[in-house]
Amino acid sequence: MAKEITSRKEDYSQWYNDLVLKSGLADYSPVRGCMVIKPYGFGIWEKMQAALDKRFKETGHVNAYFPLLIPKSFLSKEAAHVEGFAKECAVVTHYRLKNDPNGKGIIVDPEAKLEEELIIRPTSETIIWNQYKNWIQSYRDLPLLINQWANVVRWEMRTRLFLRTAEFLWQEGHTAHATAQEAVEETERMLDVYANFVEEYLALPVIRGRKSPNERFAGAVETYCIEAMMQDGLALQAGTSHFLGQNFAKAFDVQFLNKEGKQEYVWATSWGVSTRLVGALIMAHSDDEGLVLPPKLAPLQVVIVPIHKGEEDLNKLRDKLLPLITELKARGITVKLDDDDTKRPGFKFAEYEMRGVPIRLAMGMRDYEANTVEVARRDKKEKGTVSFDGIADHIAALLDDIQSNMYKTALAFRDSHIRKADTWEEFQKLIEEPGFISAHWDGTSETEEKIKELTKATIRCIPLDNPQEDGKCIFSGAASKERVIFARAY
RNA sequence: CGGGGUGUAGCGCAGCCCGGUUAGCGCACCUGCUUUGGGAGCAGGGGGUCCCAAGUUCGAAUCUUGGUACCCCGACCA
Numbered sequence: 293m294a295k296e297i298t299s300r301k302e303d304y305s306q307w308y309n310d311l312v313l314k315s316g317l318a319d320y321s322p323v324r325g326c327m328v329i330k331p332y333g334f335g336i337w338e339k340m341q342a343a344l345d346k347r348f349k350e351t352g353h354v355n356a357y358f359p360l361l362i363p364k365s366f367l368s369k370e371a372a373h374v375e376g377f378a379k380e381c382a383v384v385t386h387y388r389l390k391n392d393p394n395g396k397g398i399i400v401d402p403e404a405k406l407e408e409e410l411i412i413r414p415t416s417e418t419i420i421w422n423q424y425k426n427w428i429q430s431y432r433d434l435p436l437l438i439n440q441w442a443n444v445v446r447w448e449m450r451t452r453l454f455l456r457t458a459e460f461l462w463q464e465g466h467t468a469h470a471t472a473q474e475a476v477e478e479t480e481r482m483l484d485v486y487a488n489f490v491e492e493y494l495a496l497p498v499i500r501g502r503k504s505p506n507e508r509f510a511g512a513v514e515t516y517c518i519e520a521m522m523q524d525g526l527a528l529q530a531g532t533s534h535f536l537g538q539n540f541a542k543a544f545d546v547q548f549l550n551k552e553g554k555q556e557y558v559w560a561t562s563w564g565v566s567t568r569l570v571g572a573l574i575m576a577h578s579d580d581e582g583l584v585l586p587p588k589l590a591p592l593q594v595v596i597v598p599i600h601k602g603e604e605d606l607n608k609l610r611d612k613l614l615p616l617i618t619e620l621k622a623r624g625i626t627v628k629l630d631d632d633d634t635k636r637p638g639f640k641f642a643e644y645e646m647r648g649v650p651i652r653l654a655m656g657m658r659d660y661e662a663n664t665v666e667v668a669r670r671d672k673k674e675k676g677t678v679s680f681d682g683i684a685d686h687i688a689a690l691l692d693d694i695q696s697n698m699y700k701t702a703l704a705f706r707d708s709h710i711r712k713a714d715t716w717e718e719f720q721k722l723i724e725e726p727g728f729i730s731a732h733w734d735g736t737s738e739t740e741e742k743i744k745e746l747t748k749a750t751i752r753c754i755p756l757d758n759p760q761e762d763g764k765c766i767f768s769g770a771a772s773k774e775r776v777i778f779a780r781a782y
Numbered sequence: 783c784g785g786g787g788u789g790u791a792g793c794g795c796a797g798c799c800c801g802g803u804u805a806g807c808g809c810a811c812c813u814g815c816u817u818u819g820g821g822a823g824c825a826g827g828g829g830g831u832c833c834c835a836a837g838u839u840c841g842a843a844u845c846u847u848g849g850u851a852c853c854c855c856g857a858c859c860a
Contacts, residue, residue: 296794305854314793324852380859415860449783449858456860509860517860529860568860599819638820656819666819748856782860 297646299580304524305452311574312453315583315647325451325458329567332647333454335591336570337461341441343493343588344463344565347485353437353465358419360443361410366418370543376510377414380447382458384410412445417511417536417562420466421544428468428558430549435478436468454571455528455782462566468558470550472537475559476514479535482563483516486531494569495586495698496520496576497706498530499777501753504733506740509562513537519752519777521706522575525726527752527779530572533563577671577698583648584671586698587691594620594627594687595649599637599656606631609655612680619684625691645670650694651687671698712775719766719778723747728779732772734765743767743778752777 297314298306312318317333329337345355361384368374388404413419420438427433445459465482469475487500498518508515512534520530541547541557550556577584587593596617598609613629620627630640637654644652652675654666665683668675671694678686709727713719722729733739733751743766744750758774765772 303854309853320852322851376859444860446859448860450854450856460860462860532860564860566860601818633818636818636820636822638818638822640821642821654819658819 297580297582300523307580308575309453311578311583317570317574317583318453320453323458325448327453327457329461332591333570336573336585336589337567339589339591340489340493340565340569341463344485344489345439345441347489348439348463348465351437351481351485353439353467355440356438357440357442358413358416358423360413362413362416362419364409364411366422367411369418370511370539372539373417373511373543377446381414382412382445382447384412413442414444414446415562415564416440416442416444416464417466417540418544421540421546421560424466424468424558425544425546428546428548431470431551434468434470434548434558435474437465437478438467439463439465452571452782454574455568457567460566460568462564464562464564467561468541468546469561470548470556470559472559475537475561476535479514479516479533479561479563482561483518483531483533486533486563486565487518490518490520490530490569490572491699493586493588494530494573494576495588495695495702496530496572497699497703499753499755500757501755501777503532503753504737504740504751504776506737507750509534511536511539512562513539516756517753519779520572520576521709521728521779522572522782523705524575525709525728525779527728527777527781528568528572528575529752529781530569531563531565534561536560536562576702578648581642581673582646584698585648585650587650587695590648590650591626592628592647592649593625593691594651594653595640595644596627596629596653596655597637597640597644598629598631599654601657605657605660606633608657609660612660613655616680616683620687623684623688625688641668645673651690653683653687669694671701710777713766713778714763716766719743720747723749723778723780728752728777730775731766731778732763732774733776733778734768734770734772736768736770739765739767748780749778750781752779752781 297310300307316330318330319328321328367377385406386400386404387406388401389398390401392399424436428436441463443459443461448456448458451457467478469478483500487498490496490498498520500518503515503517509532514535516533518530520528522528538557538559540560546558547555548558573589574583596613598606600606600609617627617629641652648670650670652668659665663680664677665680666675666677669690711722711727711729713722713729713731719729719731740751754776760773763772
């Protein structure tokens with residue numbers, strides 16, 4: 293094999309890296325922790341963007357853009373916020389370079405030191421709320437529902453392609469409301485948007501929940517999240533939606549005059565998903581042969597490989613296939629006829645399997661004569677020969693089937709890897725196996741921290757539609773009303 | 783920031799211990815011919831600051847010292 297992918301069993305991390313690099317999604321960049329997103333990877337992100345952006349607009353939001361650089365002083369205005377982000381900020385201190393007077397190369401000009409250092413945004417709450425102060429005076433200015441697509445930088449100690457890069461692309465919604473209830477509703481609405489999107493497009497089931505206080509966003513009153521399970525049983529936070537209370541309004545003094553003519557602080561939310569979703573997509577579905585992409589996000593949904601001897605045969609095949617290609621395109625299906633004569637069919641098969649193209653059609657002269665075509669689906673690695681008549685309908689149906697089959701497979705995997713633990717002994721044993729644990733917790737940070745210290749497991753979330761039941765905390769034995777989800781996480 | 787590993791052609795590696803022709807192999811790339819139903823064959827060809835710096839030496843990819851980058855594991859985090 294030309295491009296060997298490490299098997300999942302041998303080395304899961306290496307498998308993931310091989311997949312990303314060899315399928316052409318991304319490259320390492322010269323800067324630690326940063327990555328180049330290549331056209332194929334960016335194509336997936338663009339599809340995610342398009343679907344999400346549509347949903348944001350449908351729920352009343354508009355896009356805007358706020359600057360990359362934030363005055364250092366802004367970060368310190370909200371105490372919990374600075375506490376959470378201070379350790380991972382990239383700082384701009386100078387604005388000019390010059391030739392090194394002592395030799396070759398270039399140095400930072402010490403004369404060009406900034407009066408106030410600038411922070412490269414790790415998130416934009418501060419710069420946005422500084423602006424909202426000027427935009428909001430009356431209840432008539434509310435709600436303010438703004439989203440931005442942007443890049444942010446968090447100087448992480450350890451990075452991983454897509455899952456945790458120093459710079460990443462995301463969207464961040466920042467809304468302002470007149471009442472707490474309205475803001476909470478917005479927080480929950482956007483969590484739902486995320487959950488539905490991930491389940492429908494990424495074919496990945498998620499658990500909707502609230503974070504424990506320990507895991508809350510820096511500056512939030514309540515953090516909602518969606519948690520997904522990867523193939524190795526680890527949890528991945530796929531999106532977050534925060535109810536920020538009046539924390540940022542108070543920090544940036546954003547008040548409005550209500551209907552009764554009284555000044556009140558504005559209620560806020562923020563919510564985001566990032567290019568990490570591309571990582572989730574890869575890790576959730578792919579196999580040892582390469583990527584497995586759900587049709588709704590695959591940059592290329594159908595590839596057609598002609599098998600022929602000589603130009604004359606190829607022309608015959610082209611003539612037969614062209615109407616199909618036209619029809620598929622008319623249905624909004626992305627399709628490519630790979631008639632590159634410098635590569636042989638076997639090579640192409642392997643290549644498109646590695647790149648996760650959901651459907652591959654192959655037609656040789658045998659099929660041509662018999663009016664058939666070979667159809668291969670990537671998700672189940674099945675192939676068969678079907679009649680060429682009505683093939684467009686067959687493909688459209690098959691794409692739907694692949695999308696739903698991938699979801700079902702992921703759902704079955706996840707559900708079979710969530711186990712209940714009712715004693716500490718049971719918990720310790722189960723946490724060594726892949727998957728999530730559903731267990732009672734006494735609600736205290738001390739217990740959560742102790743469990744994390746002993747097992748590396750954290751509370752991923754307190755599920756939203758959680759059945760209430762009497763129980764005892766797995767660790768302390770104190771009374772508990774509901775189970776929470778524990779897992780080791782990315 | 784601690785532990786481990788690796789820097790030699792676009793990618794993957796050998797050579798280093800024991801210094802010595804023109805630094806080698808596989809894949810990829812280019813040209814030609816034959817091929818094309820699961821990663822083609824033959825022939826010819828191009829491509830190298832051997833991570834950087836200093837040192838030892840007649841001579842360094844190889845030895846010494848210092849630096850640096852990246853990957854993996856952990857602590858931190860979306």
